[in-house]
Amino acid sequence: METSDDAGVYRLNDQLALIQTLDFFTPIVNDPYDFGRIAAANALSDVYAMGGRPLTAMNIVCFPIRRMDKAILRDILRGGRDKVHEAGAVLVGGHSVDDLELKYGLSVTGVVSPGRVLTNRGARPGDRLLLTKPLGTGILATAVKAGLASPAAAQAAVDCMAELNRAAAEAMADYPVTACTDITGFGLLGHGLELAAGSGVRLRIEAGRVPLLPEVLDYASMGLVPAGSFANRNFCAERLRGSAAIDPLLLDLLADAQTSGGLLIAVPAAAAEALLDRLHRDGVSHAAIIGEVLERGSGMVELG
Amino acid sequence: MADKELDCRGLACPNPVLRTKAALEAGGVERITVLVDNAAARENVTRFLQRFGYRVSAMERDGIFSVLGSLADPEACVLAQPEAAGAAEAQQKILVLLATDRLGRGDDALGAKLVVNFLTTLKELGPELWRLLLVNAGVKLAVAGAEVLGVLQELEQSGVKILVCGTCLNHFQLLEQKRVGETTNMLDIVTSMQLADKVISLT
Numbered sequence: 264m265e266t267s268d269d270a271g272v273y274r275l276n277d278q279l280a281l282i283q284t285l286d287f288f289t290p291i292v293n294d295p296y297d298f299g300r301i302a303a304a305n306a307l308s309d310v311y312a313m314g315g316r317p318l319t320a321m322n323i324v325c326f327p328i329r330r331m332d333k334a335i336l337r338d339i340l341r342g343g344r345d346k347v348h349e350a351g352a353v354l355v356g357g358h359s360v361d362d363l364e365l366k367y368g369l370s371v372t373g374v375v376s377p378g379r380v381l382t383n384r385g386a387r388p389g390d391r392l393l394l395t396k397p398l399g400t401g402i403l404a405t406a407v408k409a410g411l412a413s414p415a416a417a418q419a420a421v422d423c424m425a426e427l428n429r430a431a432a433e434a435m436a437d438y439p440v441t442a443c444t445d446i447t448g449f450g451l452l453g454h455g456l457e458l459a460a461g462s463g464v465r466l467r468i469e470a471g472r473v474p475l476l477p478e479v480l481d482y483a484s485m486g487l488v489p490a491g492s493f494a495n496r497n498f499c500a501e502r503l504r505g506s507a508a509i510d511p512l513l514l515d516l517l518a519d520a521q522t523s524g525g526l527l528i529a530v531p532a533a534a535a536e537a538l539l540d541r542l543h544r545d546g547v548s549h550a551a552i553i554g555e556v557l558e559r560g561s562g563m564v565e566l567g
Numbered sequence: 568m569a570d571k572e573l574d575c576r577g578l579a580c581p582n583p584v585l586r587t588k589a590a591l592e593a594g595g596v597e598r599i600t601v602l603v604d605n606a607a608a609r610e611n612v613t614r615f616l617q618r619f620g621y622r623v624s625a626m627e628r629d630g631i632f633s634v635l636g637s638l639a640d641p642e643a644c645v646l647a648q649p650e651a652a653g654a655a656e657a658q659q660k661i662l663v664l665l666a667t668d669r670l671g672r673g674d675d676a677l678g679a680k681l682v683v684n685f686l687t688t689l690k691e692l693g694p695e696l697w698r699l700l701l702v703n704a705g706v707k708l709a710v711a712g713a714e715v716l717g718v719l720q721e722l723e724q725s726g727v728k729i730l731v732c733g734t735c736l737n738h739f740q741l742l743e744q745k746r747v748g749e750t751t752n753m754l755d756i757v758t759s760m761q762l763a764d765k766v767i768s769l770t
Contacts, residue, residue, distance in 0.1 A: 405581040409588060485618045486611035490580040493607035500750045501733045507698075507755035508762070 270309040272380055280377040284309035287323045287368020291404050291522050292421055295335045299342020300425040302367045305447070305523035307350050310373035311432035312445035312526055314381035317373040320347045322357025325366035339367050350427055381435070383454075386442040386462035390556040391535035395431040395542060396525025397549045398451055398516050399479030400424050401489045406482040416478040423476060423549075424523040430545040431526050438530055438538045446524030450492060452499040452517050452564060454527060460562030462529070467565045468517070468554040470509045475516055483512040491520040505566040517566070525549075529556055571599040575608060576631060583608040584615045591619065598637045606746075609634055613724065624724050626717055627746055660697035662763035663689065665705040666770040682708070685769075686715045690722060698759050701748065702732040710736075710744035719747045730755060 270284040286306040290298045303320070310317045322343060326336050347354045352371070403420040406412035412420075428445065435443065442462055444454050451473065459466045496518035500506065506514055530538050535552055542550035557565065571590050575583035583603050590599060599621070601612050609625055609632040616623045621636030669678030670685050686708070689696060699722065701709055708715050709731050723729050729748030736742045736750065760766050 409581060409585050411588075484614060486584045486614035486616075487581055488607070488611055490605075490607050493580065493610070497750070501752065504752060504754040505758065507728070507730060507749075507751060508758050 270313065272313065272375065274377050278376065280375050280380060282310050282313055282315045282373040282375055283370070284373075285323070285368070285370040287325075287366050288522075289364060289366050291400075291424070292407070294421075295338035296342040297421050297425060299339035299344075299367065300346045301342075301421070301523050302339075303343040303346035303350075303369055304425050304427050306369040306371050307346065307352070308428045308445045308447075308523060310371055311428040312381065312443050313373075313375055314379050314432060314435060314440070314443065315373040315375035316432075317347075317350050317352040317371050319353050319355045320369045320371045321355055322359070323366075323368045323370060324357060324359035325362035325364065326359060327363055327365060328361045331365065335365075343367065343369060346425070346427065350429055379436070381440060381443040382461065383442055383444040383458040384461040386458060386464050386466075386529035386556045387531070388464060388556050388558050389532055390441055390529040391532050391552050392466060392468065392554040392556065393528040393530065393535065393539060393542070393550055394446070394451065394473060394525055394553045395428065395528070395547050395550045396423055396426065396446070397474040397476045398446070398519055398521060398524070399476035400522050400524065401450075401492050401520040402479050402482050402487055402516065403476055404522070405487040405489050406485075409487055411482065411485065411487065413478060416476065419477050426523075428526050431528075431542060431547050431550070434538060434541045434545055434547070435526075435528060437541070438534045440528055440530045440538075442529040444527050446521045446527055448491060448520045450495045450499075450518045450520055451527065452503065453495050455564050456499055456502055456562060458527060458529070459560070459564055462556070463559055463562070465557040465560035465563045465565060466554060467557050467567060470513050470517060470566050472551055472553045473517065474549045474551045474553075479516060479519075480510075480512050483515045488515050489520060492518050495520060499564070502563050503566060504563060509566055514566075569595055569597065571596050573599065573601045575612075576602050576604045578603070578608065579605070580607050580611050584611050587612055587615055596638070598635070601634045601636075603632050603634065604630060606632075608632070625720055627711075627720060630711070658695050659764035660762065661692055661695045661765045661767065662698045662700065662759055663696070664700045664702065664760070664766060664768040664770075665708065666703045666768070668704045668707045670769065683715050683718075686718045686722075690725070694726075696722070696727050697763060698728045698730060699748075700730050700732075700751075700756055700759060702735055702756065704735075704739075706731050706735040706739060706741060706745075709747045710741045711746050712744075713746075716746055723747055730759065732756065
């Protein structure tokens with residue numbers, strides 16, 4: 264039915280389609296248990312972004328078995344397992360190889376009703392845009408690496424990245440959501456532009472309404488912007504409007520590469536406030552309406 | 568007080584900033600030169616040094632940027648707060664639109680010389696110089712090998728925002744060669760002109 268870089272949908276019958284996704288990466292935090300939780304939340308997110316429900320997951324492990332204490336691997340796997348269970352899915356196995364560099368992730372299988380598959384192609388003019396998690400995990404991870412992040416900000420980033428998009432996905436199911444994508448490596452701007460292009464519309468994002476992790480503007484002003492986020496900003500520049508009128512540090516945040524980011528949701532204006540209330544009620548406390556879908560167009564993002 | 572030099576060529580962000588931070592932590596660094604080989608690292612190292620009280624200038628040669636920081640006020644030392652925003656708010660904002668790589672008509676060789684002279688002198692406008700817009704052949708001033716590249720980079724370091732027309736870079740097939748400023752589009756150009764208090768236009 265649908266494919267993208269790391270997720271595929273296969274229709275089994277009129278009631279059921281299979282979602283398969285896979286994602287793994289190198290550690291982004293120092294604590295092995297947290298890394299496991301974040302990697303799992305990230306891998307599960309692709310299923311949630313499509314409106315699906317994860318059923319099973321398998322571990323993917325690359326581990327330098329001769330150089331690193333096996334206790335580290337145990338903690339990573341425990342973190343991953345705990346998240347998979349929190350998602351209501353089952354960990355059914357996995358595969359590991361000896362590698363110079365540690366990597367961990369999962370392959371996740373989920374289900375969705377074929378008529379309710381959400382993609383980044385359905386947004387319609389007049390829809391409102393919601394974002395369910397604050398931005399800034401890339402910059403904060405860099406600040407942690409530099410030893411400049413405050414413990415509170417570092418913890419906020421870990422909590423954000425380890426949070427499942429489950430509650431957001433379940434809330435979406437009860438509203439006439441037209442399009443959805445999860446915010447990961449290309450940042451809000453990159454994934455927003457994909458959604459705009461996929462739907463053949465223009466988006467307007469109110470930069471001041473976008474939720475941010477604590478202290479991230481401060482870290483951006485110190486030059487703690489990872490290379491990927493810079494690349495995103497430059498890559499998106501041509502298809503943005505209004506970027507000259509907003510704070511350059513805020514622009515860096517909008518382009519910041521996210522790990523296990525939130526969902527960007529398009530929903531008709533009439534349902535937007537109700538969906539937002541529901542998200543807040545269900546513990547998705549940072550969710551915010553950040554903009555709207557403008558007329559049919561060629562995939563631009565307008566900033567205000 | 569010591570001078571330091573750091574070679575961060577070949578390093579991706581955030582490593583140049585981490586190395587710079589480590590070098591400053593030794594203490595007493597009055598001047599530091601950091602060599603980097605990509606624009607992201609240049610911008611990050613510049614921000615980092617400015618944030619910690621250094622006056623920064625950067626030069627580019629053959630794709631290598633050298634970012635030079637000197638302690639503006641040795642007493643301020645590390646962890647100085649960034650300059651208070653708002654101080655510049657009261658001033659008028661002057662925008663210079665440059666739609667050519669020559670100044671005036673008559674003799675092109677003379678015009679090319681004059682534009683160099685013009686841009687070198689432009690800093691005399693002081694902090695009221697707000698933005699520089701480069702469009703049409705003006706974008707050729709912002710690419711690798713341009714005579715005024717160093718001058719423009721200095722302006723940018725001093726806080727002047729340089730906006731370079733993306734359509735124009737594309738037209739001249741210079742997108743990859745741009746070495747200073749931010750790639751921009753017509754709406755931003757128009758908005759900038761609207762926001763400016765005074766527009767000086769050279770076409």
